Amino acid sequence: MSTKLKGDIAEQAAILHALKQGWGCLLPIGDRLPYDVAFDINGSLVRVQVKNAWMKKDSGNYVVDNRRTKTNRRIMKRESYKKSDFDFALVYLEDKDLFYIFPVEVFISYGSEIHIVESQKRQRKPRSSEFREAWHFISQWAAQKEISV
Numbered sequence: 792m793s794t795k796l797k798g799d800i801a802e803q804a805a806i807l808h809a810l811k812q813g814w815g816c817l818l819p820i821g822d823r824l825p826y827d828v829a830f831d832i833n834g835s836l837v838r839v840q841v842k843n844a845w846m847k848k849d850s851g852n853y854v855v856d857n858r859r860t861k862t863n864r865r866i867m868k869r870e871s872y873k874k875s876d877f878d879f880a881l882v883y884l885e886d887k888d889l890f891y892i893f894p895v896e897v898f899i900s901y902g903s904e905i906h907i908v909e910s911q912k913r914q915r916k917p918r919s920s921e922f923r924e925a926w927h928f929i930s931q932w933a934a935q936k937e938i939s940v
């Protein structure tokens with residue numbers, strides 16, 4: 792399965808979850824914008840970047856690249872996201888059908904990759920654990936935005 796198809800599956804899973812929450816979903820035309828989808832929550836628009844994580848066999852961790860990848864025929868270019876690019880990054884673990892919900896500040900604070908530990912092999916929880924299925928971060932952010940308007 793191509794990475795483009797995996798990304799499409801992750802986006803559709805995010806949209807399905809948002810629709811189940813009663814949120815509106817808006818899809819940009821083309822792929823020129825730095826976000827993949829916007830959620831309309833009570834009139835507040837939340838810009839979302841959706842990423843698909845892959846399993847790294849040697850460590851047993853999920854990994855996601857937190858950089859933008861652009862391809863133009865034979866050239867692949869990676870660049871870091873900026874805080875102004877989106878509001879949240881949703882990292883999808885397809886085989887577990889779950890999301891990690893990262894505010895943009897947290898997502899871009901990692902190096903070039905985020906390693907997500909899903910097994911109970913560690914004594915202390917990894918840094919990413921607080922973001923597991925943390926959809927409430929999006930709801931709270933939208934509510935704060937609604938109040939400030």
